[in-house]
Each structure stands twice: as C-alpha cells, then as structure tokens.
Amino acid sequence: MNAETMLASEFATLSDLIRANANERGAKPALIADQRVLDYAGLGAVMDRVAAGLQRDGLVKGDAVALLGTASIDYACAFLGALRAGCVPAPIAPSSTGDQIAAMVADCGAKILFLDRAGATRIDGIHIAANRIGLDGATADIAWQDFLAPAGVSPVPVSIAPSDPFNIIYSSGTTGTPKGIVQPHSMRWQHIGRSPTTFRDAVTMIATPLYSNTTLVSFLPTLARGGAAVLMPKFDARTYVEMAARHRATHSMLVPVQYQRIMALPDFDSFDLSSYQFKSCTSAPFSAELKADVLARWPGLLIEYYGLTEGGGTCILICNAFPDKLHTVGRPLEGHDIRLIDEDGAEVSQGETGEVVGRSAAMMSGYHGRDDVTAASTWHDADGNAYLRHGDVGRFDEDGFLILMDRKKDLIISGGFNIYPSDLEAVLAQHPQVKDCAVIGVPSDEWGETPVGYYVGDDDTRAILDWFNGQVGKTQRLAALEAIDELPRSAIGKVLKRELRDRYLAK
Template sequence: MSAETFKPLPEMVHAHAERAPSKIALIQDEQQLSYGALDTLMDRVAAALQRDGLAPRDSVAICAGTSSEYAAAFLGALRAGVAVAPIAPSSTADSIVDMIADCGAKVFFVDRSVAEALGDRLNTLKAKVVGLDDGAPGTPFSAFLARVGSRPAPVAIHEDMPFNIIYSSGTTGTPKGIVQSHGMRFGHVMRAAPMGYGENTVALLSTPLYSNTTLVSFFPAIGWGGAVVLMKKFDAAHYLELAQRHRATHTMLVPVQYSRLMAREDFDSFDLSAFQMKFCTSAPFSAALKADVLKRWPGGLVEYFGMTEGGGTCVLIAHVYPDKLHTVGTPAPGHDIRIIDEDGRELPRGEVGELVGRSELVMSGYHNRKDQTDAATWVSPDGLAFIRTGDVGRFDADGFVELMDRKKDMIISGGFNIYPSDLEAVLRQHPDVADVAVVGVPSADWGETPVAFVVSRGADAAALKAFANERVGKTQRISDVRLIDELPRSHIGKILKRELRDAFAKS
C-alpha cells in the first residue's frame, strides 16, 4: 500500500477480513468484533441501504453514543458509496433536525437517549429512522440489516466522493457541514503509518465517534488492520484499567482528559509500557502538562494543530523537541502555513497574525454554503487557496508555531490587543487555580475588558485578581474574577467561551 495508490477504506477492511478473518477489529466492554464479522456486517448495512433506494453520494446521519453498531453503520454506509453525517447528541433538538435536513439524510441512525431528547421532532423527519440500541424507536438495527450472507452491489468509490459531512460545533453560530472526501480520509490513514499504526496496533479511544478528533485515529487503526478499543464515555480510572488490560499502543485524548489522568494519585501504578504513541488535538495543551506526560507516561507524544476543514496542520513531536512544548510544532510535510494580517497581507516570521493553511488534505467545502466556503478561504498573491484557521499566532526563529489565541477571542481594550491565553497562563501559576478561562466583556471605558472565570481550590476572587494583576502589564489587567464550579466544555473538551460571556451579560 503506497501513498500514491488510493484505496477506499471499505476495501482495506475487506482485505484485512480476507487475510485474517478472526483478528479482532473492535472491542467495547465484553463485546469483540472480528474483521470477518465486521466485514460481513458492513455488507449487510450497505445492502440494506441499497435495498432502501440509496445511491452513491446520497447521505445518512447518525446521532448516538459510541458503539460497535455505530461503527458498523458508518463503515457499511461508506461501502455503499454513501456519505455519513455524524451528529453530536449534545446538540439541541432543533439543531439535530436542521442538520439532518441540511445533509439530506435518507436514513437516520439514532439511539434511545437521543430519540427521547428529540421527542415529537423525530416524527417530523423525512429520513427513515433506524434504532441502534434496545428501546430506540424506528426500525431496529437487527431488522434493518439485509439478511445474513447478503452482498451489496459493487460501488466504484473515487477520491472526490464525499466520505463524511462533519458539522462544526456551533459554538460560534449555526453548525456548518464540513464535507471531507474519500481522498482526504485516505490521506489521514497513510499519514498515520510513520506513527506506528499497523496490524499490531491497539488504539484506545475515549472521545466520541461523531468527533473528528476520534475519527482521525479510528480510521487509521482500522485501515492498517489494528484493533480499536471503544469507550462509550470517558472515565479516568476505567481508561487506565482498559489501557493496562488490552496493552494499548496508541490513543487520542484531548487536554482535559490528559489533565484528569495525570492528576490521579494511582496513575503511576498502572502498566502503560505497551504505549508507542499518544496524540492530542482540539484544544490548548499547556507546556507543563505535556512535560508531565512525557516524564511519566511511556511512548511518544504528538500534538496536532489543525482544523476539521483541513488545509494545513502543524505537528509537535514533543518527545523529540522537549524544548518546544510551548508551541504546536512545525507545518506537517507538504503543508504550507502562513501568517496574514487583518488586510490579508502576508506577515514575516516573528509577526503576529492569523494562521492560514494549505495542503492536499482539505475539505471539499461547507455543505450547501459556498459563501461560507469562500469566506473561509484566503488566496495568496500567487493565486493559491488557503483555509483560514481563525487562530492568532506567529513563527518563532526556528519555524515553530506559537499560538496566541482564537481570533474571535482576542480582547481589544483601549486599543491594545490582549490575548486571553497570556492571562490564563499567569493565573494557572497560582496553586489554588484548578481551571481558568478569560473572556472579553463590553466596557464603557475601554471598549472591552478581560474577566477571568476560575475554578478555585480555595482562594477567593479578590486574591486571585490581585495575584494576576501584579504579574501583568497595565493594559492587561483583569477587571473581574468570577468563581465557577466547572467551566462549560464541548464534547471534545473545548471551553465554550461564548457561554461564559453570555453568563456574565446576564449577571
């Protein structure tokens, strides 16, 4: 298998099933599914979709918790040439209905908890409803499947065909459907080979299957014939038990999960020696936490900075560059990352601006939203198209990217740019700060002013405000500290700063 020869993921699974049908592909709790059984199940899903009239380039939607059935439905749809829209169950009922309509899903796979949350809205859907677990409405998954032994009509899958439609979190507005092609996903699988993915891989995944964070590790593990251990919900103690029991070699975690794992008093008592590589993405990963992981957790540590939309990715191989833990690394091979100012002019190394990226791994566009696709694109003077990241940063002298903040989160106070991450880093130096987020709020005097939301272990708000303001410049001073029990986060650990701004406005 070479990087030059495109091979659809369903064909990779079939090849593994023919070569080693009894090899385990999926593990969840006490349930195990071999490659032979997974391949057969994918055939039955694909044949059922064809029976129900779905054709290549049609779409289905899945909104459910992680399960082997979820994985089989996803992979089986791909075998039929059908695109999959994995939708977060945490979305509002209105958003779920809107996303199903937007992607044009003809079949909607759902579990009981999501169906209960949708209520009567479920009856308004044009899509056929298939229940993935006991008690879910619609046609039970077992009854939906084509009969045992069924084979779908062969489908020629091309690189430009839509693989999935992943909807943005909607934390900054209406979710947008990000269309990723089979060619883009094949690139993800091939890029994983140097990271040790292969037939002996045991990937432990605790983030949900509807998240691109999970999928960029799930598909390579399956594509290379490894085993995937699925967790329905993250629990630090259970995660460590599974890692030890299954001799996990690879994992993808978000920073808040690393933080909770490393904070456990019994962390060092678990045998994690089988780990070859650990990955992180999706949210800011502090240098101190990276250093702790490197010191106490066997295997390498790699941080990815990029977008579901693709375009450009930075990679920090932390175990190779322990002196660069404050950065997100350098552009991945073949990826072009540049820095631009507010007027779209490219900036030299060392200057702060918005990061834009270009590579072969790029979305086909936002589904049904050409205007937003165009708005997310920056065209260089030489006519090359780059994806805007919305992140503010700069290149250091060695070509490593230092992130400052999300562009939308930057605070402009009295004409000065204030980066919340700088203030958050200062507050984290206080021993009583367990978690913190700084947001900009309206100010009659300064336009905007920074306010810190802190999860405190005991210090009061006045003491924390004084601590921070003694350590920052005059223009950076925090105007208020609000103590909070827990910061609002998305399903992959991103702090929902809009909710904090809204809470402040209502107070």
C-alpha cells in the same frame, strides 16, 4: 489487491482496506467494546449487510446517512457500512438540542438516521423527516437487526473517486443552520497515509466521541492498517487507564482535559502502561507543563497536532524529540504550507504575529450548501492558491515552530469541543430581560475553558441563566452569568472581551 499494496498506492478507500483486512486477517479483533469483540471478518460482513440494507431502501452514492449516539460497535458498523454503500456519514453530537439535531439532519438531507437510546431521548417529540434505525433497542421506526440485509448478501459495488465526499462533520451552533464540513475521500486518505506504520498492530483507545473529527483521525487509520479499536462510550479517567492496561493499549488520541484528568489520578503511576507506543493530542490548548508531565510519567511518543477539522495546514510537535519546544504546537507537516497574514491579508515577516492560514492535500471540499461561508474562510496567495483561515493568531520562532498567541475570533474550546460565543450571545439576547450581552471563555480546571456570560438588563440572573442553559446543548451551557451596567466597548463599538475576562478572573 492486498492491504499493503493498497496502502502503497496513490489512492484507496477505507472500505476496500477493511475488506482486504477481513480477507487477510479475518480472525484479528477490529472493534472492542465492553465484553464484545468483533473481528475483521465479522466487521466486513456487517458492513456488507448495512450497505445492502441502505441500497435496498433506495439510497445511492452520495446520499447522506445521519448518526446520533455514543460510541458502540453497532454505531461504528453503521458508519462504515454507509461508506461501503458510497453514502456519506453525517455524525451528530447527542449533546445537541432536539432542534439543532433536526436542523442538521435536514441540512444534509439524510433519509436514514441511526440512533441509540441516548440519541432517541434527545429528539423525543421532535419531527425529523428521516427513518429512524434503533441501534441498542432505542425506540425507532425499525430495529437494527431488522434493518440489516440478510447475512451473505453483498451490496452493489460502488466506484469512489478521491474528490467524492467521505463524511460531513457539523460545527457547533445554536441558531440557524449549523455548518456542515464536507471532507472528501482524498482528505481521509491523507490521514491514513500519514499515520505511523505501527498502526498495523495497534490497539487504539477511542476515548472521544465518534462524531468528532478528533476521534476519526485515529479511529480510521487504525482500521485501515488492521489494528484494533477499543471503544469507550463515555470517558472516565480511571476507567480509561484500567482498560488501557487490560488491553495492552499501544495508541491513543486524547484532548488536553483528558490528559489532565488522567495524570491527576493519585495512583496513575501504579498502572502498567508500558505497552504504549504513540499518544497524540489535538483540539485545544495543551499546556507545556502538562506535556512535560505526560512525557515524564507515561511511556511512548507524545505527539501534538494543530489544525482544523476543515483541514488546510497542520503542525506537528514530537514532544519527546523537542522538549524545549513544548510551548509551541510544532512545525508544519511535510507538504503542508502554513503562513501568517495581517489584517489586510498581506503576509507578515518572520517572527511577526499574524493570523494563521494553511493549505495541504488534506482540505475540506467546503461547507455543505454554504459557498458564501466557504469563501469567507479562505485566503488566496498571489498565485491564487486557496488557504483555510484557522482563526488563530500566532508567530513562528527562529526554528520554524509555531507559537499560538490567541484565538482571533474568541473561539472557546471546552473539553475539546468548539464553542462560538456569537452563537451563545444570539440565544441569550432573545431573553426579554436581556438588553445587551457578551460571552467569553475563562480557564476551567475541569474543561480547559468554559463559557461565561455578561448581560445588561433586569437583575434576575438565576432565572435567565436557567432559561439559557435549557435552550442550548450540554457542551454550550454557561458556567456563570453576571449582570453588568454597561459592556465595555471600543471607539467603534466592539465589545472588549479581554476586559470582561480580566474582570471575571480578578474575582
């Protein structure tokens, strides 16, 4: 079956689509990184070698395979090869602490951990019960080339059902076991199916990490439709536009802080980005002013997506078509049901504010091994249909566009990454000089938002801040810490974080 027939069918796997692309357009570039190019024939061959290597080492359908590193061709091949073996990739952020990484590997039960030198540094001296495969000369149990099965070896075919797990994406967390979001093949098939047909000839800039769902929702459709993915191991605004111009990029998914840095380049208008057809944004608040600037100076469509890594309902805003709606996140996609509920779980009336809940064919299977957390994140309508809670508060305008008002759980989104204040507070509270504490998100020109802490305790702020930032991952470090005599609280004891935020901004 050819790729076009598969894409028109009710269900197909990404692995089979890439195999079809390898047969039909084998010499076309699939992955580009630095000076290296891997075409579809080469990608299909390496995927076979990875899959056969995993099966040789005893892995079977449904087994998790962990990945720890920055974007590279070998990392991508390890991820995709695991899928061909019927395994479940579990990408982990290298910015996590060693203990966090160990907890995530243990949680998914991975027997194999692919890692690069940056990843290996993070877990130096940390016990992890998985065989380490070094991708770029990293110190490991076995080198990448030695792990691969011999060229020409084919893996045992694996039958995949839509409900089978595709991957596990871990949410941020600093204590206990992080939440593993299990996304089934059916969910990824929905992402591929809703991608524009122009992805077939796309040259997609991949400037966010491959362990992020933000990245995968553009990376995977690009390969499914036979486009080329240009990988950036680390984002830099000037490098991005230089590469985009050189490769004649057509597509990209970026987070708002990246758009901000790119548009702030003093010579941005001198770069030829006329090849762009489709730019998208997600993962963090995208200001109307920034959207307008991108529309005015960067060719091609600008699309904002609003949704969860867990799935559920997704809104889409085609900014070019609705320049008067840039303050919104758009309207629900076709087949996506988004509703607003009050504190008691009842739906609110049109125009009223409520918590966002959503439902669609693109939904997670649940949190890995955390049925209680899955249940707590779900709302059911009168017919018993399950909707995922977004944790945001918003309202629909008279045209059905969703306006976000606030994040119900004070979630901080910094540089496109979710940071949960409660996790940071749990760490800060462990310091013997801290009697009480709270963490808030404040605006940041560099990151969009950044976490700031307040604490009640001994006045040794610098030492406590240094200690705290040594306990957490890079993306979770506090930008500032301030002592306070008493945290403001409501009558029922809830910390009034808005007062803390106002206090900080007033300075």
